[in-house]
Amino acid sequence: MTLYFMTFILFCIGMYALVVKKNLVKKIIGLVIIENAVNLFLILVGFRFDAEAPILEEGMGKMVAFVDPLPQAMILTSIVIGLGVVALLVAIAIRIYEKYGTFDISQIRELRG
Amino acid sequence: MKEEQGMSILVKRITRMTVSLILLYGFYIALHGHLSPGGGFAGGVIFALSMIHITLAFGAEGVKEIMSKAKASFLESAGALLFLLIGVSGILSGAFFLNFLPTGYEFRFFSGGTMIFSNMAIFIKVGAGLFAVFVVLAFLGPEGHTEDNDGGEK
Amino acid sequence: MIELHIILFFMILAALIAVEMRGLLNSVIALGAVGMGLVLQFLLLRAPDLAIVQLVVEILILILLIRATVKLDRPSESTLKENWAYVLCLLLFAGVFLWFGYRALEGLPLFGAPEMNVSDYYISNAMEQTGAANIVTSILLDFRAYDTLGEVTVLFTSIVGAIAVLRKIGRKQ
Numbered sequence: 001m002t003l004y005f006m007t008f009i010l011f012c013i014g015m016y017a018l019v020v021k022k023n024l025v026k027k028i029i030g031l032v033i034i035e036n037a038v039n040l041f042l043i044l045v046g047f048r049f050d051a052e053a054p055i056l057e058e059g060m061g062k063m064v065a066f067v068d069p070l071p072q073a074m075i076l077t078s079i080v081i082g083l084g085v086v087a088l089l090v091a092i093a094i095r096i097y098e099k100y101g102t103f104d105i106s107q108i109r110e111l112r113g
Numbered sequence: 114m115k116e117e118q119g120m121s122i123l124v125k126r127i128t129r130m131t132v133s134l135i136l137l138y139g140f141y142i143a144l145h146g147h148l149s150p151g152g153g154f155a156g157g158v159i160f161a162l163s164m165i166h167i168t169l170a171f172g173a174e175g176v177k178e179i180m181s182k183a184k185a186s187f188l189e190s191a192g193a194l195l196f197l198l199i200g201v202s203g204i205l206s207g208a209f210f211l212n213f214l215p216t217g218y219e220f221r222f223f224s225g226g227t228m229i230f231s232n233m234a235i236f237i238k239v240g241a242g243l244f245a246v247f248v249v250l251a252f253l254g255p256e257g258h259t260e261d262n263d264g265g266e267k
Numbered sequence: 268m269i270e271l272h273i274i275l276f277f278m279i280l281a282a283l284i285a286v287e288m289r290g291l292l293n294s295v296i297a298l299g300a301v302g303m304g305l306v307l308q309f310l311l312l313r314a315p316d317l318a319i320v321q322l323v324v325e326i327l328i329l330i331l332l333i334r335a336t337v338k339l340d341r342p343s344e345s346t347l348k349e350n351w352a353y354v355l356c357l358l359l360f361a362g363v364f365l366w367f368g369y370r371a372l373e374g375l376p377l378f379g380a381p382e383m384n385v386s387d388y389y390i391s392n393a394m395e396q397t398g399a400a401n402i403v404t405s406i407l408l409d410f411r412a413y414d415t416l417g418e419v420t421v422l423f424t425s426i427v428g429a430i431a432v433l434r435k436i437g438r439k440q
Contacts, residue, residue, distance in 0.1 A: 001372060001378060003268075003271055007275070008364070008365055025335060029295070039305070056400045086328050090335045142319070155323060196416065210416070212409050217398050232408065246430065250334050
C-alpha cells in the first residue's frame with residue numbers, strides 16, 4: 001500500500017513540473033516523470049509474491065506461479081509510445097527556441113505581443 | 114581540403130570494434146523475442162542506438178554511406194506496412210492477426226508461427242524511425258540552418 | 268520488499284532534484300537517475316522484458332533531451348520566478364488527488380496478490396496456442412496484436428510529425 005502511495009507522490013511531482021515550471025524542457029521532464037510513475041504503478045498492481053517472470057522454461061512444471069503478464073505487455077507498448085511523444089515534443093521545443101530564442105513561456109508570450 | 118569530422122582517432126577505432134557487436138546484439142534480441150526477454154521494440158531501439166553511436170563518432174559524412182535519412186524513412190514505412198501485411202494475411206485463413214503458421218517445436222527457434230516475422234517487422238520499423246528522428250535533430254544547426262547533410266531532401 | 272521502498276524513495280528524490288535544479292543539463296541527468304531506478308524496479312518486480320526496453324529507451328530519451336539543451340542553454344534562463352498562485356492551486360490539486368487516491372486504494376487487491384482472471388487463460392494456453400515460450404511476447408504479438416498495431420501507428424505518426432516539424436524544405440528564411 002505504501003508503494004502505491006509513493007508512486008502517487010511521484011506523479012504529483014511530475015504534475016508540479018508540468019504546471020508550475022515555465023521552461024519548456026522542464027515541462028517535458030515533468031511529462032516523462034508522470035509516464036514513469038504510471039508505468040510503475042501498473043506493474044506494481046500485477047506483482048505477485050513468490051512468483052516467476054512470465055517466461056516458460058524447459059522442464060518447468062504446470063503449477064509454477066507467474067506474475068501478471070498482461071500489464072507487462074501493455075506497458076511495453078506504453079514505454080515506446082512515450083519515446084515517440086518525447087521525440088515530437090523535443091522537435092517542437094527546438095523549433096520554438098529557434099523562432100523566439102528562449103525556452104521561457106512567459107517571455108515567448110511577451111515577444112509575440 | 115576537406116575538414117575532418119567527428120571525434121578523435123581513439124574514439125573512431127573503438128567504435129569500429131564495438132559497433133558491430135552492438136548491432137549483432139540488437140538482432141539477437143529481436144530474433145529471440147519469442148524465447149527470451151526482449152523482442153522487436155528493444156532490438157529496434159538498440160539498432161537505432163548503434164547507428165547513433167556511428168553518427169556521434171564519425172560525424173555526418175561517416176554515417177551517410179551506411180544509412181541516409183531517406184533510406185531510414187523508407188525502411189520505417191516498409192516495416193510498418195510489413196507488420197500490417199502480416200495482420201492482413203491472417204484474414205486469408207480466418208481472422209485478422211490470426212497466427213496461421215504452424216506453432217513449431219516448443220522451446221526451439223522455429224516456434225511461435227508468425228511471431229518471428231512480426232518481431233522483425235517491428236525491429237525494422239522502430240530502429241529506422243528513431244534513427245531518422247535523431248538524424249534530423251543532430252544535423253540541425255543551432256541557428257535553424259540545416260547543414261546540407263540530410264540526404265534525399267532536395 | 269524493503270528494497271522496493273528504498274529504490275522508490277531514491278526515485279522520488281531524483282525527481283525532485285530534476286524538477287528543482289537550476290541548469291537544464293543537470294535536470295536532464297537527474298531524470299536519467301529516475302529512469303535507471305525504474306529499470307531496477309522492473310528487474311525486482313520480475314519483468315525482464317520491460318527492464319531491457321526501459322534501459323534502452325531511457326538512454327535514447329537522454330540523448331534527445333541533451334541535444335535539445337546542450338547547445339541552447341543560456342545562463343539567463345536559470346533565474347525564473349514562479350507564480351505563487353499556480354503553486355497554491357497545484358498544492359490543492361495534489362492534496363485532493365492524494366486523498367482520493369488513498370481512498371481508491373482500499374478497493375484494490377492487496378499488494379502481491381493480484382486478481383488474474385484474464386491472465387490465467389493466457390498463461391495456461393500460451394504454449395499450446397502460440398508455441399512461444401515468452402508469454403509477454405505471445406500476448407503482445409498474438410492474443411492482443413491489434414493493440415500492437417495501434418501502438419505501431421502511434422509511433423509512426425509521432426515520428427513523421429517530428430520529421431515534418433524539423434525539416435527545412437518549404438520554410439521561409
